[in-house]
Amino acid sequence: MSENTEYSQSPADNARKRLAAPVPSPKYVRRQLRRWTYLRRTFIVIAVVSGFVMVVSLITDLQKQPISLWIAATSFILMAVCTMLAESARYRLRAATFARAHRSTGIVTEIVFIPPPTPDYSHSHDFMIRATTEAGAVIRRRLDMGGEREADRWVGQPIRFQHRTLDPENLDDVYFDYEDRKASLDLHR
Structure with missing residues (x-):
């Protein structure tokens, strides 16, 4: 059995490989x-x-x-x-x-439900994330997830995101794209 096959690895290992892309100049x-x-x-x-x-x-x-x-x-x-x-x-x-941003994996600590401005709209969610960076700093970020249907299942789960600064309280310095979402869902398995 070859060690290079992608099928023999866990989804979390596949997610780590996918997100280990080279940093652009x-x-x-x-x-x-x-x-x-x-x-x-x-x-x-x-x-x-x-x-x-x-x-x-x-x-x-x-x-x-x-x-x-x-x-x-x-x-x-x-x-x-x-x-x-x-x-x-x-x-x-x-x-x-966010192309040269840091990538971190944090834990969703809280979900903030934002009520709709009018009854015609659905509510949205902000995820409060706590992560430890490679340098050992603990950072907090607020991630707008829109109308995520199953938001409650994210509490306590790891989530992968990008940030440009290591400022611990810069809540808006966060980017969550499709690859981060896919990797975060793979980490849940």
Whole structure:
């Protein structure tokens, strides 16, 4: 039996291997930050301009010009697409911000239920995490988990996350992406 087979290892070992990715260089990270910042700003500007063009074409539609309806429809589609692309760029910008971050595994100590602003919305959860870093410092972080369905099962469970500073009380310095979520679920097994 080969020791290199992934099937012979526990899910926790597989999660540790998956998260042991090489750290990108500072030059690469700066380039990614500039790129995603530029793209996000560009998409926002295009969305705002196309929204303005849409409003102007709808106002000129009062004279019943058929071309202004086509301009309005095209502007609306362009605005919607650019808004979605700007949101995608925001997500990638946040990921690039944490590209050289520390990865830690902590324990969910508490779940804070945040009531919805109106009865139409569902409530959201914040996980309070306590972790010990490789340097031995104990840090606390607050992780917004949105509307996690089975939030109660996370209490006392290990969770993998990223943070940029070792400040023990910087609660908002946390990033939790898909790979961290998958690794945290593998640690529960």
